[in-house]
Amino acid sequence: MDNETFNLDLRKFLKQVGVTSQREIELAVGRALAEGRLDGVKSLPVRMVLTVDGIDLTHEVTGELSLDQPPR
Known part of the structure; x- marks a missing residue:
């Protein structure tokens, strides 16, 4: 392997991702x-799944x- x-x-792949x-x-x-679907929402859970x-x-x-x- 080189x-x-x-x-x-x-690195190219991860940058693109x-x-x-x-x-x-x-x-x-x-x-x-x-569309008004986030009224009152303060945060969003996020998940990234990497498969090789x-x-x-x-x-x-x-x-x-x-x-x-x-906060200011």
């Missing part, structure tokens, strides 16, 4: 706000996305 090639491909995931979340939250076929890897990351304004 570690340099592997690491470059891995980050950029596209952020865009999709922002668009979905914007639509939900416009061929090595039987499943990794889950959970968190919370705050919709509240930060």
Whole structure:
């Protein structure tokens, strides 16, 4: 295995995941706000599941996305 090639491909993939995931979340939250589906909602639970076929890897990351304004 060529570690340099592997690491470059891995970083490219993770960058693509980050950029596209952020865009999709922002668009979905914007639509939900416009449709009034988030009235009174202060945060959204979020979960990302990573799977890698061929090595039987499943990794889950959970968190919370705050919709509240930060305190002033």
